[in-house]
Amino acid sequence: xxxxxxxxxxxxxxxxxxxxxxxxxxxxxxxxxxxxxxxxxxxxxxxxxxxxxxxxxxxxxxxxxxxxxxxxxxxxxxxxxxxxxxxxxxxxxxxxxxxxxxxxxxxxxxxxxxxxxxxxxxxxxxxxxxxxxxxxxxxxxxxxxxxxxxxxxxxxxxxxxxxxxxxxxxxxxxxxxxxxxxxxxxxxxxxxxxxxxxxxxxxxxxxxxxxxxxxxxxxxxxxxxxxxxxxxxxxxxxxxxxxxxxxxxxxx
Amino acid sequence: xxxxxxxxxxxxxxxxxxxxxxxxxxxxxxxxxxxxxxxxxxxxxxxxxxxxxxxxxxxxxxxxxxxxxxxxxxxxxxxxxxxxxxxxxxxxxxxxxxxxxxxxxxxxxxxxxxxxxxxxxxxxxxxxxxxxxxxxxxxxxxxxxxxxxxxxxxxxxxxxxxxxxxxxxxxxxxxxxxxxxxxxxxxxxxxxxxxxxxxxxxxxxxxxxxxxxxxxxxxxxxxxxxxxxxxxxxxxxxxxxxxxxxxxxxxxxxxxxxxxxx
Numbered sequence: 001x002x003x004x005x006x007x008x009x010x011x012x013x014x015x016x017x018x019x020x021x022x023x024x025x026x027x028x029x030x031x032x033x034x035x036x037x038x039x040x041x042x043x044x045x046x047x048x049x050x051x052x053x054x055x056x057x058x059x060x061x062x063x064x065x066x067x068x069x070x071x072x073x074x075x076x077x078x079x080x081x082x083x084x085x086x087x088x089x090x091x092x093x094x095x096x097x098x099x100x101x102x103x104x105x106x107x108x109x110x111x112x113x114x115x116x117x118x119x120x121x122x123x124x125x126x127x128x129x130x131x132x133x134x135x136x137x138x139x140x141x142x143x144x145x146x147x148x149x150x151x152x153x154x155x156x157x158x159x160x161x162x163x164x165x166x167x168x169x170x171x172x173x174x175x176x177x178x179x180x181x182x183x184x185x186x187x188x189x190x191x192x193x194x195x196x197x198x199x200x201x202x203x204x205x206x207x208x209x210x211x212x213x214x215x216x217x218x219x220x221x222x223x224x225x226x227x228x229x230x231x232x233x234x235x236x237x238x239x240x241x242x243x244x245x246x247x248x249x250x251x252x
Numbered sequence: 253x254x255x256x257x258x259x260x261x262x263x264x265x266x267x268x269x270x271x272x273x274x275x276x277x278x279x280x281x282x283x284x285x286x287x288x289x290x291x292x293x294x295x296x297x298x299x300x301x302x303x304x305x306x307x308x309x310x311x312x313x314x315x316x317x318x319x320x321x322x323x324x325x326x327x328x329x330x331x332x333x334x335x336x337x338x339x340x341x342x343x344x345x346x347x348x349x350x351x352x353x354x355x356x357x358x359x360x361x362x363x364x365x366x367x368x369x370x371x372x373x374x375x376x377x378x379x380x381x382x383x384x385x386x387x388x389x390x391x392x393x394x395x396x397x398x399x400x401x402x403x404x405x406x407x408x409x410x411x412x413x414x415x416x417x418x419x420x421x422x423x424x425x426x427x428x429x430x431x432x433x434x435x436x437x438x439x440x441x442x443x444x445x446x447x448x449x450x451x452x453x454x455x456x457x458x459x460x461x462x463x464x465x466x467x468x469x470x471x472x473x474x475x476x477x478x479x480x481x482x483x484x485x486x487x488x489x490x491x492x493x494x495x496x497x498x499x500x501x502x503x504x505x506x507x508x509x510x511x512x513x514x
Binding site: 056057058081085088091095096097099108109112113154157158161 | 410412413415416417418419420421422423426430431434435438
């Protein structure tokens with residue numbers, strides 16, 4: 001867990017979000033420090049993915065405020081541009097651009113948004129592909145890759161913007177079981193580099209090993225916010241116990 | 253021992269030459285050669301084609317120009333209408349739906365007559381010559397069909413693609429040009445080509461307002477010589493040559509876009 005001198009990077013205060021008459025997030029408040037790795041757990045429909053998507057404005061909150069590195073998350077164009085540079089996202093369904101090669105997928109945003117030259121973008125992309133173990137596939141198109149490979153490319157693509165914060169929305173949920181680990185390994189290595197990570201996941205083992213904090217969502221609220229050791233071992237919160245009872249098999 | 257150094261070539265900017273693209277280029281080349289040699293080719297045809305080769309060849313060019321001009325304007329119109337249909341601003345959507353409703357629900361012949369005869373009466377500054385009127389009417393008509401084709405292409409791009417692009421910080425313009433359009437194009441190209449082929453054939457309706465395009469010329473020669481069979485068969489052959497050229501080009505383009513890049 002980040003110590004007290006580390007500045008707060010993400011400040012969420014009293015945030016509310018509803019779709020029509022259904023309230024999916026009710027008054028969520030949380031602070032996240034630079035460099036923290038946060039696992040976000042909760043049953044489906046608990047609001048955890050919505051929470052993540054509010055952080056980079058893929059969804060809009062109705063009440064409260066979200067401040068990331070001193071910038072208010074809003075529709076103001078300059079704020080939005082700054083936000084999207086700072087916050088990268090990895091999706092459950094990878095969402096690589098199918099008409100672009102792996103290398104082009106990585107180069108597009110650095111060239112168009114950060115204004116890098118082609119040569120520099122390619123150098124950056126090559127370096128990142130090496131880090132996620134995908135350099136041999138740089139000229140392939142996404143459809144020629146396995147799910148695990150696509151997700152590793154998607155992580156590299158998000159990193160190419162050199163964000164301070166990386167959001168993962170169930171990054172391994174769409175993968176075949178044998179490919180989960182190759183993606184989790186990349187994420188573990190990433191967590192050690194000091195980048196701030198928020199990970200919505202159902203991988204309890206991964207969460208307990210890698211996260212500094214576990215934030216548990218239940219019915220649109222943060223029902224628990226603890227370091228993993230306490231969360232998985234000592235929490236007496238009945239909602240946590242009920243959730244863990246459902247997701248962890250007996251004896252695990 | 254050797255370390256395998258992977259050299260990454262920069263992403264290519266332009267087209268990669270491959271088999272399907274070569275085929276397409278060949279089809280374009282042959283069609284253009286046939287167009288330019290049309291008069292010479294028609295000279296080899298029996299009477300009454302041979303003596304009228306020049307007139308027919310000129311009329312073919314009018315047909316081609318009508319098709320190209322109306323086709324180009326029609327694609328722009330179709331794109332604008334398709335985007336308007338997807339707009340958040342309700343009056344835009346109403347206007348676009350109204351336009352599509354009118355353009356698809358009335359006969360093309362009526363539209364051509366309307367632009368040439370009725371429009372100048374209603375709005376005097378919109379008085380065009382016969383050729384321009386035909387282009388305007390054909391573009392108006394094909395634009396509605398193109399809009400539907402382009403709309404289906406735009407809708408085919410998964411929402412996740414656009415979200416990922418937003419998350420990367422790409423601007424709306426870049427998202428449209430670099431993410432949505434290339435993917436939508438693959439879906440809307442086949443129907444757009446079909447529309448283009450229809451347009452080539454439908455351009456014959458410009459005959460009604462006196463544009464001397466292929467059908468008009470054929471009809472004139474036919475009525476002057478009283479030999480409908482060779483004249484009409486010849487014009488059919490010319491139409492078939494042009495439509496075949498068009499479909500060949502786009503088949504090749506389709507294959508080129510789909511190879512390795514689904």
